[in-house]
Amino acid sequence: MEDNYKNALNKIKNDMKFLKFTGCCDNRNINGMTGHTGSTGPTGPQGISVVGTPGATGPTGPMGPTGATGPIGPTGATGTVEPNPYNLYVQSTAGPGGDGSQLAPFQTIEQALAVV
DSSP: OHHHHHHHHHHHHHHHHHHHHHHHHSOOOOTTOOOOOOOOOOOOOOOOOOOOOOOOOOOOOOOOOOOOOOOOOOOOOOOOOOOOTTOOOBOTTOOTTOOSSSSSOBSSHHHHHHHO
16 A cells, blocks of 8 residues: 555656646646736727817907006217208208208208209
8 A cells, every 4th residue: 555655646746747847848827827928919990089169269358457658768869960962851841941951951842853
């Protein structure tokens, strides 16, 4: 009987060696080892997206109050008028007898054309 027990124990040991050997090489799930992850399946069909039409633009809000007027800047230096014989000046509000200069412009374009 003891021989039967030893034979059975040796058979179990040999079977366990076989299981350990095959478990490490063929990636079967033996003795708690995790096997390889399978390949990813195909992607499903694309869903349909529905977008509604934009709503109407709302009314413009009221205008805010006008801000205060800022200060007036300093007056620049007074320039001098240099006569240029090629420039003739015309101003409808000028006094009579102007010579076409910037200080004494003609009253009409016709006066300036007569000089030219």
